[in-house]
Amino acid sequence: ATPTALLVGTGRGAQMGILIKGPEVLESTRQVDTVVLDKTGTVTTGRMTLTEALPAEGTDRTELLRLAGAVENASEHPIAQAIAKGAAEETGALPEVTGFANLAGRGVRGTVEGREVLVGREILLAPAGAADEAGATGGSVGLDAADGADGSGAPLLPAPLAAAKADAEARGRTAVVVAWDGAVRGVLVVADTVKPTSAEAITQLKGLGLTPVLLTGDNRAAAEQIAAEVGIDQVIAEVLPEDKVEVTTRLQGEGKVVAMVGDGVNDAAALAQADLGLAMGTGTDVAIEASDITLVRGDLRSAADAIRLSRRTLSTIK
Numbered sequence: 001a002t003p004t005a006l007l008v009g010t011g012r013g014a015q016m017g018i019l020i021k022g023p024e025v026l027e028s029t030r031q032v033d034t035v036v037l038d039k040t041g042t043v044t045t046g047r048m049t050l051t052e053a054l055p056a057e058g059t060d061r062t063e064l065l066r067l068a069g070a071v072e073n074a075s076e077h078p079i080a081q082a083i084a085k086g087a088a089e090e091t092g093a094l095p096e097v098t099g100f101a102n103l104a105g106r107g108v109r110g111t112v113e114g115r116e117v118l119v120g121r122e123i124l125l126a127p128a129g130a131a132d133e134a135g136a137t138g139g140s141v142g143l144d145a146a147d148g149a150d151g152s153g154a155p156l157l158p159a160p161l162a163a164a165k166a167d168a169e170a171r172g173r174t175a176v177v178v179a180w181d182g183a184v185r186g187v188l189v190v191a192d193t194v195k196p197t198s199a200e201a202i203t204q205l206k207g208l209g210l211t212p213v214l215l216t217g218d219n220r221a222a223a224e225q226i227a228a229e230v231g232i233d234q235v236i237a238e239v240l241p242e243d244k245v246e247v248t249t250r251l252q253g254e255g256k257v258v259a260m261v262g263d264g265v266n267d268a269a270a271l272a273q274a275d276l277g278l279a280m281g282t283g284t285d286v287a288i289e290a291s292d293i294t295l296v297r298g299d300l301r302s303a304a305d306a307i308r309l310s311r312r313t314l315s316t317i318k
């Protein structure tokens with residue numbers, strides 16, 4: 001590979017909104033056969049809105065929104081921002097939270113008006129033993145045994161809420177559980193939207209002979225619905241942030257040459273581990289620093305452009 005041709009390639013990339021860290025990156029780009037894509041903020045816009053607030057029997061809807069909104073108001077997560085905004089719009093100014101804790105990839109916890117409030121994945125609510133079996137070590141705070149979370153296999157969610165949650169997830173939405181003082185108080189549903197260019201980008205990646213894989217911490221049903229919308233056949237869901245990198249390592253162990261496309265703090269380790277890391281320019285600084293390529297436009301089609309550019313650049317060199 002002549003340095004000149006590689007420099008021309010990286011220069012051409014810059015014009016297309018594809019920032020390549022060094023000329024040698026183009027070489028690894030050409031070898032890629034598998035493209036792992038983060039869901040939220042990469043395939044989807046990551047701009048979520050609160051669409052449903054479903055109180056448990058005996059819980060007041062306004063109370064559900066106020067307390068959940070107050071805790072989420074302390075978090076930067078897109079789900080949190082959607083819940084805080086939706087709650088404030090419906091109930092007015094949100095109360096203060098103390099003892100706030102962010103449980104990465106799981107949810108949030110905090111004290112509001114004397115109540116210990118949890119918002120997040122169902123596993124967050126499970127008793128410690130059950131949560132450990134499911135791999136959620138460190139994040140679970142558990143509900144009291146008296147409230148059904150006694151490790152006996154009794155469902156954590158009352159049947160009507162479980163059904164509503166499953167229905168929302170089947171529609172590609174993310175449903176989180178709200179609990180306080182040892183009992184489930186309701187379910188909140190947030191909706192994200194697929195970027196208008198994502199389906200075309202997947203078609204292009206497949207056309208280049210690459211296998212796209214969707215990777216997310218979100219629930220399986222929602223992930224599969226989003227995957228179907230854009231044409232991705234392989235889905236790896238419900239992955240905790242610290243396990244995303246292992247998915248990359250495992251694929252590499254199977255002999256795959258892996259590109260990873262992501263935007264979040266959660267994606268940084270996987271982006272660094274991948275044979276080629278591509279960060280969305282709209283993403284976090286941590287993700288951008290961990291990557292070989294930045295897609296300035298935050299448009300997934302740029303990932304296909306980058307592969308095409310590297311193939312073209314290297315074929316003119318040979």
Ligand code: ADP
Nearest residue numbers: 040077080105106107119120121176216217218
């Ligand atoms: P992704 O892989 O899509 O970026 P995350 O790893 O950030 O997702 O989160 C995984 C799951 O953890 C979410 O789908 C949600 O169920 C739960 N979760 C994470 N953060 C929060 C939060 N602030 N509030 C409620 N639920 C959360």
Ligand code: MG
Nearest residue numbers: 038040041264
């Ligand atoms: Mg993301």
